[in-house]
Amino acid sequence: MTLVISGSLALGTSITALPLTHPRIGYENLLRGADCTITPSTEATDHEADNIVNGLTWSYWEPTAVTATLTFTFDAAKDVDYFGIAAHTLDTYGFAIELEYLDNSSPATWVSLGEVLPADTDGNGVIMFLFDEVSSDNFRLTITGGTGNPAIGVVYLGKVLEVERRIYGGHSPITLSKNTVIRPNKSEGGQWLGRTIIRQGASTSIALKNLTPTWIRATFKPFIEAARSYPFFWAWRPGDYADEIGYVWTDADISPQNSGQAGLMDVSFEVKGFIE
Secondary structure (H helix, E strand, C coil): CEEEECHHHHHCCCCCCCCCCCCEEECCCHHHCCCEEEEECCCECCECHHHHHCCCCCCCECCCCCCEEEEEEEEEEEEEEEEEEEEECCCCCCEEEEEEEEECCCCCEEEEEEEECCCCCCCCCCEEEEEEEEEEEEEEEEEEECCCCCCEEEEEEECCEECCCCCCCCCCCHHHCEEEEEEEEECCCCCEEEEEEEEEEEEEEEEEEEECHHHHHHHHHHHHHHHCCCCEEEECCCCCCCCCEEEEECCCCCCCEECCCCCCEEEEEEEEEECC
16 A cells, blocks of 8 residues: 655645544545546557546556556646545556646646555555645646556545544554455365465444534535445545555445534444455
8 A cells, every 4th residue: 555645745734734643535536527538648458548437446447558648637627635546556567656737837837746656565555645735627647667568447536535533543444454255275184275365355444533513514424425326545544654545435324423522423434445
């Protein structure tokens, strides 16, 4: 898993963002909109660039040559401060990625929002960029280096949800909460013959407490609606544990409740995740 933090966020000097000890939820994906045109440098047959927007981890874009680019063009400028990638093979083949936006000042210039070589011990883990908000009608993902042809299944771009309160205790990070179904093998005489891993994923519980009713209704409710249809990126404490992020989804509606303390509210929900 890889989290790239840039700009004033990385320096801890942002005056508009909550501290990076607060969770971040990346659920908005402007790339799904009808006003977005996705243009790949190349694409393999049956692995077109449009596959990245459906949220599915089994369908993917595969360029036929590297250096490869995906350009996202909108009908009007969009405000953006996060970027997410899941279900990719970038680490397997040694590729680096960079996200840029087009600064339309004269002359127009591509400006980097961050770059990373996603090499980690967990292989092709989830990637998330957090950066100071920018406004542009053009964004570009560039893939360089490596050997062979990479694949990317999921790409999100939009405004991240900054959670109003921190998580202090009782939370199991998604990357430490793998669910593995194991079939042990043994001989008739009881000898150990190894084991087969049948299925692997991750799951955890997210509990957010002492949230103000105004924040729940104005800021959190759009996420509740989105989570009914699509997965989302989850970073529980990005400033301290940058690698503990996941691409997760819910199996039930998210329902906040009054906590009885000064009109505050709590919300808890279960998620299952894709972490590598």
